Amino acid sequence: MSDSVETAAVTAVPAPVPPGPSGTVVRSTVMRRLLRNPMGIASLVILGSIALLAVFAPVLAPFEENFANITKTLAPADSVNILGTDSAGRDTWSRLLFGAQLTLLSALLCAGVAIAIGLPAGLIAGYYAGKFEAVSNWVVSILMSLPGLIVLLTIRAAFGPSVWISMIAFGVLISPSYFRLTRTAVQSVRNELYVDAARVSGLSDWSIIARHIFSVVRAPIIIQTAAIAGVAIAIQSGLEFLGLGDPTKATWGVMLSEGFKNVYLTPVLLLWPALAMALTIGGLVLLGNAIRDALEDGEKIKHRKKRGTTSAMGAGPTAAPATARPSRKSVAAVDAGTEHHLVKVTNLGVGYPQADGSIKKVVDDVSFHVDRGEILGIVGESGSGKSQTAFSILGLLPDNARIVGGAIQFDGNYTVAPGDERVNQARLSKLRGKRISYIPQEPMSNLDPAFTIGYQLVTPMVRVLGISKEEARRRALKLLTDVGIASPERTFSAYPHEVSGGMAQRVLIAGAISCEPDLVIADEPTTALDVTVQADVLDLLRELQQRLNIGIILVTHNFGVVADLCDRVAVMQNGRLVEEGSVRDILRNPKERYTRTLLASMLEGKTPMSMLVSSQKEPVA
Amino acid sequence: MIKFIAKRLGSGLVVLFVVSALTFTLLYTSSGSIARNILGDQATPEQVALKEQELGLDQPLVIRYFAWLGDALSGNLGASWFTSEPVASSLATRIPVTMTMVFTAMILIAICAALIGVAAAVKRGWVDRVVQVGAIVGDSIPGYVIGVLLVTLLAIQLGFFPATSTISPEVGPEAWVYSMTLPVIALLINGVTGGAQQIRSAVIKQLERDYVRTLRSRGIGEREILFKHVLRSAAPAGLTVLSLQLIGMLGGVVIIEQIFALPGMGPLAVTATGQSDLPVVMGVVMYTVVVVIVVNLLVDILNGWLNPKVRVS
Numbered sequence: 001m002s003d004s005v006e007t008a009a010v011t012a013v014p015a016p017v018p019p020g021p022s023g024t025v026v027r028s029t030v031m032r033r034l035l036r037n038p039m040g041i042a043s044l045v046i047l048g049s050i051a052l053l054a055v056f057a058p059v060l061a062p063f064e065e066n067f068a069n070i071t072k073t074l075a076p077a078d079s080v081n082i083l084g085t086d087s088a089g090r091d092t093w094s095r096l097l098f099g100a101q102l103t104l105l106s107a108l109l110c111a112g113v114a115i116a117i118g119l120p121a122g123l124i125a126g127y128y129a130g131k132f133e134a135v136s137n138w139v140v141s142i143l144m145s146l147p148g149l150i151v152l153l154t155i156r157a158a159f160g161p162s163v164w165i166s167m168i169a170f171g172v173l174i175s176p177s178y179f180r181l182t183r184t185a186v187q188s189v190r191n192e193l194y195v196d197a198a199r200v201s202g203l204s205d206w207s208i209i210a211r212h213i214f215s216v217v218r219a220p221i222i223i224q225t226a227a228i229a230g231v232a233i234a235i236q237s238g239l240e241f242l243g244l245g246d247p248t249k250a251t252w253g254v255m256l257s258e259g260f261k262n263v264y265l266t267p268v269l270l271l272w273p274a275l276a277m278a279l280t281i282g283g284l285v286l287l288g289n290a291i292r293d294a295l296e297d298g299e300k301i302k303h304r305k306k307r308g309t310t311s312a313m314g315a316g317p318t319a320a321p322a323t324a325r326p327s328r329k330s331v332a333a334v335d336a337g338t339e340h341h342l343v344k345v346t347n348l349g350v351g352y353p354q355a356d357g358s359i360k361k362v363v364d365d366v367s368f369h370v371d372r373g374e375i376l377g378i379v380g381e382s383g384s385g386k387s388q389t390a391f392s393i394l395g396l397l398p399d400n401a402r403i404v405g406g407a408i409q410f411d412g413n414y415t416v417a418p419g420d421e422r423v424n425q426a427r428l429s430k431l432r433g434k435r436i437s438y439i440p441q442e443p444m445s446n447l448d449p450a451f452t453i454g455y456q457l458v459t460p461m462v463r464v465l466g467i468s469k470e471e472a473r474r475r476a477l478k479l480l481t482d483v484g485i486a487s488p489e490r491t492f493s494a495y496p497h498e499v500s501g502g503m504a505q506r507v508l509i510a511g512a513i514s515c516e517p518d519l520v521i522a523d524e525p526t527t528a529l530d531v532t533v534q535a536d537v538l539d540l541l542r543e544l545q546q547r548l549n550i551g552i553i554l555v556t557h558n559f560g561v562v563a564d565l566c567d568r569v570a571v572m573q574n575g576r577l578v579e580e581g582s583v584r585d586i587l588r589n590p591k592e593r594y595t596r597t598l599l600a601s602m603l604e605g606k607t608p609m610s611m612l613v614s615s616q617k618e619p620v621a
Numbered sequence: 622m623i624k625f626i627a628k629r630l631g632s633g634l635v636v637l638f639v640v641s642a643l644t645f646t647l648l649y650t651s652s653g654s655i656a657r658n659i660l661g662d663q664a665t666p667e668q669v670a671l672k673e674q675e676l677g678l679d680q681p682l683v684i685r686y687f688a689w690l691g692d693a694l695s696g697n698l699g700a701s702w703f704t705s706e707p708v709a710s711s712l713a714t715r716i717p718v719t720m721t722m723v724f725t726a727m728i729l730i731a732i733c734a735a736l737i738g739v740a741a742a743v744k745r746g747w748v749d750r751v752v753q754v755g756a757i758v759g760d761s762i763p764g765y766v767i768g769v770l771l772v773t774l775l776a777i778q779l780g781f782f783p784a785t786s787t788i789s790p791e792v793g794p795e796a797w798v799y800s801m802t803l804p805v806i807a808l809l810i811n812g813v814t815g816g817a818q819q820i821r822s823a824v825i826k827q828l829e830r831d832y833v834r835t836l837r838s839r840g841i842g843e844r845e846i847l848f849k850h851v852l853r854s855a856a857p858a859g860l861t862v863l864s865l866q867l868i869g870m871l872g873g874v875v876i877i878e879q880i881f882a883l884p885g886m887g888p889l890a891v892t893a894t895g896q897s898d899l900p901v902v903m904g905v906v907m908y909t910v911v912v913v914i915v916v917n918l919l920v921d922i923l924n925g926w927l928n929p930k931v932r933v934s
Contacts, residue, residue, distance in 0.1 A: 142636055144865075145913045149872025150906060153894040154644055157902045158651045227760075234763035238876050241765060242891050260769050260880070267773050274766050282761030289757065396834050433840020445831040448850050450928055460839035511839060 033294040040290030046283035054100040061094035065250035074266045095250035106167045110232035111225045113171025122182025140176040161246045185217045226288035230281040341369035342551045349405030363388045364575045375552040377562035380572035386555045390521050395428035433464045437512040439522040443504035447496035454492035464515045479510040502533035519551045571595045629921045633914040644906050645686045648899045699900035708904035719885035726805050730812035738820025759814025765876040768807030804881045812866045823858035827851045857924045864920045
């Protein structure tokens with residue numbers, strides 16, 4: 001329906017785009033990208049031609065819009081009436097041109113009214129919040145619960161047929177879409193540092209809004225305007241199609257209705273207004289999509305650059321050496337004679353295909369192993385590839401990730417055989433949960449908010465161990481006690497949002513050990529927690545590891561955690577393994593400069609710890 | 622949960638009151654000389670004054686509104702100024718026709734958009750591309766244009782379907798379903814293309830959530846993750862999309878009914894609007910707002926059931 005376009009325009013609020021360092025630079029690159037996109041060019045050409053035809057309609061049209069030659073009705077196309085005439089003998093081509101004029105003007109009026117109301121209201125509601133926001137939210141919810149066409153019918157009944165009045169009314173009705181978009185965008189930048197800085201430097205609220213916030217909402221507003229102009233054209237033409245428009249004006253809606261009345265005689269009369277509408281609205285839809293794509297591409301490039309600087313991986317051909325890739329047959333099983341480890345990672349490489357066909361490596365030539373009853377720490381700053389390494393072992397890499405080299409064995413079996421492009425999911429899906437488990441970084445986002453904690457503990461046990469629900473429930477309560485939760489019954493029946501972050505992390509640890517795995521991979525398990533809770537969680541991990549004799553891979557950026565908990569440590573930088581060895585050796589005698597830098601950054605200003613490393617002989621507890 | 626429903630119901634009633642007051646004010650203050658419109662140019666001033674008195678137009682607006690409200694609460698929405706038929710009874714005969722179409726179309730939209738949208742999100746590839754292109758095409762062609770083209774092509778040119786659908790269920794279910802097919806298709810195409818794309822985005826957003834990865838790490842199968850967790854979390858967004866589409870459809874169906882000459886709310890609303898038959902226009906607006914409020918209430922309740930967080934807040 002015309003109106004489902006309206007709903008799309010209201011719901012599809014484009015994400016606010018962070019402003020570039022300089023607005024004009026961003027704009028010009030977006031414009032360039034838009035012109036490179038075939039969809040963008042096509043839409044600009046279509047809309048541009050329609051706009052030109054509309055502007056020059058009085059010159060281009062051979063007849064007045066209402067000039068009727070009653071001796072020549074429903075005539076086919078000829079040299080005088082190039083698209084024929086309608087039932088009153090009016091020239092179809094001329095009316096189409098004048099219709100374009102009125103249609104575009106009315107769409108502009110509607111969008112203008114909607115912006116004039118929605119933008120300031122959104123800015124105020126987003127920037128100052130408070131009562132104004134509450135009231136406007138309420139008004140918005142009312143406006144959005146009214147079908148546009150019904151409102152326009154009411155307006156028509158009250159004010160009579162006028163394109164302008166109905167478009168002003170529709171502008172008011174659809175202004176919530178600008179309001180919501182602006183408010184969301186403003187809220188997201190209101191507390192950004194650069195806005196704070198502007199405030200501190202004494203800029204008035206209005207100049208902050210004008211300079212910083214306006215640059216954020218500009219692009220989404222253009223996209224939204226394209227959508228709303230299309231909806232306005234559809235609904236105004238619909239009103240005219242119903243015969244409720246101004247009868248003295250030539251419009252596409254009237255022409256469509258005229259064509260429909262004569263559908264048995266000259267169905268072609270329908271075609272032209274329908275085509276004009278589809279082209280115009282389609283052009284607007286395409287334009288909106290193309291601008292959005294151009295902005296999103298810009299984001300991706302910015303993103304890539306940012307990543308590129310932190311983890312400047314060699315862009316050149318970094319494929320693993322051919323010798324490190326033996327033929328698949330020879331290594332299908334455990335290599336005879338190699339020592340048996342719980343997990344053995346050999347020359348692992350992980351990469352992501354880029355738009356230009358190359359593969360960007362995020363993990364390169366990484367090897368290490370973990371045994372039962374041992375805790376290996378993988379240390380590195382963000383972007384060093386430590387999490388990617390951990391997720392390769394779990395087989396939980398994102399869909400577009402590729403294994404570009406090396407192998408992973410779990411308990412002697414390949415989960416990534418040499419030469420494989422992807423993790424062997426068939427094998428890993430039998431191991432995950434049962435023998436390998438995972439403790440995530442951010443406790444809250446890793447529990448499904450729609451299910452109770454009990455459900456999320458019980459189900460994996462039922463699925464993996466095949467035990468009954470009652471048995472699983474009994475075990476879950478015991479697990480909750482084991483991880484130090486004081487009231488297991490209450491936590492069991494609570495929803496995730498009803499417990500604290502530290503509690504949620506204990507629940508996730510309980511979940512990780514619920515099926516008695518051999519290996520637990522913990523990805524920054526304490527980073528998101530309060531300092532006091534961090535120590536508790538680390539104690540818990542150590543205790544569990546000793547009691548259950550499991551292997552743990554602990555991914556962290558914090559050498560303190562490593563020193564506290566780990567037996568061995570692997571240091572990663574830019575996707576490569578820098579150094580690997582026992583915690584004692586590496587803390588006491590770091591060979592690589594990078595390791596020393598990491599250690600120094602951790603130790604800076606922390607006297608007791610620096611004592612631990614520099615003067616004492618026994619650095620690790 | 623009861624408190625939650627009561628609160629939503631209360632705010633719905635407030636909306637109903639506000640919208641009725643605003644509409645009433647708008648209609649009755651700006652319509653010019655209503656009595657003269659009804660009687661025509663030949664009427665004498667005395668006749669006009671008499672008519673105004675008869676319609677109660679000589680009373681102040683506030684009194685008239687509360688009189689209307691009092692009557693409306695007892696089920697009396699006044700009578701048409703032109704046909705003298707009670708508004709409530711003409712609504713009662715027409716609402717079933719319109720609602721049958723709207724709900725048939727909505728159910729089909731919900732099923733098709735959900736299936737296609739979820740498939741596009743999970744499988745990506747060509748299904749995804751078809752959904753993307755379909756959304757652009759659907760957004761570009763208003764539903765009534767699709768309706769007009771469908772009638773022209775399938776009914777008039779090819780004769781597959783009846784061009785008008787004035788028949789009622791009494792003629793037998795088969796012919797009735799047959800005649801309703803085209804209008805329902807015209808109603809649902811935009812909804813399916815737009816809805817599928819929005820449901821696709823909602824599902825993709827959920828699939829990328831952290832807890833999905835954690836569920837995988839716990840050994841839960843992909844199927845169970847999709848159907849039990851992801852779809853449940855994506856459902857509120859999907860429901861919002863569908864409820865907005867339904868609101869839009871209450872307007873769109875007016876034009877579709879006009880195209881197919883269906884005896885639903887559409888022709889009533891269009892005629893009343895053209896004649897400024899204010900009691901009928903008022904009745905049409907009230908029926909629309911009531912439908913919207915009921916639908917929004919149902920969506921809220923469903924969301925509360927799906928998401929425990931909504932219930933407590």
